[in-house]
Amino acid sequence: xxxxxxxxxxxxxxxxxxxxxxxxxxxxxxxxxxxxxxxxxxxxxxxxxxxxxxxxxxxxxxxxxxxxxxxxxxxxxxxxxxxxxxxxxxxxxxxxxxxxxxxxxxxxxxxx
Numbered sequence: 632x633x634x635x636x637x638x639x640x641x642x643x644x645x646x647x648x649x650x651x652x653x654x655x656x657x658x659x660x661x662x663x664x665x666x667x668x669x670x671x672x673x674x675x676x677x678x679x680x681x682x683x684x685x686x687x688x689x690x691x692x693x694x695x696x697x698x699x700x701x702x703x704x705x706x707x708x709x710x711x712x713x714x715x716x717x718x719x720x721x722x723x724x725x726x727x728x729x730x731x732x733x734x735x736x737x738x739x740x741x742x743x
Contacts, residue, residue, distance in 0.1 A: 638689055638700035645705055650683050653712050661686075661711035662721055678716035685709050688723035 639646055659666050661684065671677040685704060687695050692703040703709060713721070721727040 639685075639704040641701040642705055646683075649705075649707060649710055653683055653710060654681060656712070658712050660714045660717050662713050662717035662727060665714070667712055667714055673715055675715065675719075678714060680715045682713055682715050682718045684711050684713035684718045684721065686711055687725065690723045691725070 654669055657667075657669065665679075667681045668677065668679045669681045671680040673680045673682050686709050687697075687703055689700045689704050692700050695703070697703040697706070
C-alpha cells in the first residue's frame with residue numbers, strides 16, 4: 632500500500648521559504664500571544680519552540696473551499712507562527728483559544 636505524502640511538503644522549497652520568512656518576522660505565538668523561542672529546535676523536547684501553524688487545518692481543506700490539501704498547506708495567508716505545544720493542543724480546531732494563557736507572568740522591576 633502506498634503511503635500518502637505530507638501535503639505540507641509537496642512543494643518543500645516553498646514551505647521552507649515560508650518558514651524562514653515567518654521565523655524572520657519574530658512574531659509571538661498566534662494562539663497564546665506569548666513570545667516564541669525561535670532559537671530552539673522544533674520538537675516535543677522544546678515545547679515553546681517555533682512551528683508554522685495552518686490557521687485552517689490541512690485536514691479540513693474541503694470545508695473552506697480549498698481545491699486540495701496542498702493548497703491549504705501552501706497558502707501564505709493561512710500560515711502563522713506558533714509554539715510547538717500550542718499547535719499540538721490546537722490540533723485541527725478552528726479558532727482555538729487556550730482556556731488559560733500559556734506563558735509567564737511579567738513582573739516589573741520593584742514589584743517583587
